[in-house]
Amino acid sequence: KLGPALATGNSVVLKPSEKSPLSALRLAALAVEAGLPSGVLNVLPGFGPEVGSALSRHIDVDTVVFTGSTRVGRQLMVDAGESNMKQVWLEGGGKSPNVVFADAPDLDEAAVAAAAAFAFNQGEVCTAGTRLLVENSIREEFVTKVMKILENEWKPGNPLDPTTNIGPLVDRGQLETVLGYIESGKSDGATLRLGGAPLPEIAGGLLVPPTVFDNVRPEMRIAQEEIFGPVVSVMGFDSFDEAMTIANNTIYGLAAAVWTSDLSKAHRAARALRAGSVWVNQYDGGDMTAPFGGFKQSGNGRDKSLHAFDKYTQLKATWIKL
Structure with missing residues (x-):
């Protein structure tokens, strides 16, 4: 977001998440070192209800561009309407489906991608493939491969250990959120097949291993709401x-x-x-030259x-009169 904002001649106030301000402050220091004029890039850490609200309601702010939860995105739109009708561009939450048909070209490759789709970065990824839809004829075989x-x-562990690829969640509040969803999945009748309990001896107890729920119904909370943790909901289907x-x-x-070997089916799915972003026989593809953004309550505009x-x-x- 900073690149195009600065390239088009704007000055920016960047408010990082209160859970991760240090990287943004470091970025601002590097910008000064690189020669960006004073006052062009400003980093303002703080909490959403105070700093975020003040920015989104400020009369002299022309545009608010946001990455975060859909809940906060909705509030920013309200703030804009109650202040100066500033433009609001949102990249909100996600509950992305990863659809595996029986004619997938390589089930082993698809299983590797399905695991990474929701486990990468502890599931704290907006595009995480947290809904795994598998054609029933291959469902048990495929889910077994993924597990x-x-x-x-x-491997869960200390994030400073090079062999670790599952580290702790960002804070204890997020841990409680993820564990709450896991309990919801159990109480709603989904089948817990892997994980589901934190590892208290690792990373201060903030580590939840990859968790797989099977026999999930589409209306369950774990299938509808963004968990932002390493939890996947498996659902079966019988037809396109x-x-x-x-x-x-x-x-x-x-x-x-x-995932399909049928090019026509892939085109039909991409249209439907x-x-x-729709990826065919891969997960999480992308490039800086291709637009990225959401439909519905995942947001508007494109990065x-x-x-x-x-x-x-x-x-x-x-218009000039000649």
């Missing part, structure tokens, strides 16, 4: 239309993936899925690519 990969290759219906059955629309400039510029028509 074996998680057990053998995704059923898969698309389940995949689109959330308020979110950030990303989706489809209400998501800003990356030339489309990103739309958020930081306005069109003007100047």
Whole structure:
């Protein structure tokens, strides 16, 4: 977001999450070192209700561009309407479906990707593939493959250990949120097949191993709400239309993936899925030259690519009489 904002001549006030301010402060220090004029990039750490609200309601702020939860995104739109009608561009939450058809070209490759799709960065990723939709004819075989990969290759531990690829959640509040969703999955009748309990002896007790729920119904909380932790909900389907219906059955629309050897089916799915990014036979593809953003309550506008400039510029028509 900073790149296109600065490239189009704007000055920026960046408010990082109160849970992770240090990287943004370091970025600002590097910007000064690189020669960016004083006052062009300003980093203002603080809590959302105080600093975030003040920024979003400030009369002299022309645009608010946000990455974070859908709940906060909605509030920013309210703030804009109650202040100066500033533009609000949002990249909100996600509950991305990873759809595996029986004719996937390589089930082993798909299983590796399905594990990484929700376990990477402890699941604290907006595009995480936390809904795994698998055609019923291969469902048990595929889920078994995914769990074996998680057990053998995704090693929880100290994040400073190079062999670790599952580290702690960002703070204790997020730990309680994730554990609350795990309890919800159990009480709603989903089958817990892997993980589900924190590892108190590692990383101050903030570490939850990859957790797999099977027999999840689309209406369950764990299938509808963004958990932001390493928890995946497995759902089966028997037909293309059923898969698309389940995949689109959330308020979110950030990303989706489809695994199939049938190019026509891939095109049909890409058209049917209400998501800003659709990946075929891969998960989490992307490039700085391609637009990124969401449908529905995952947000509006696009980051990356030339489309990103739309958020930081306005069109003007100047008419000169000759």
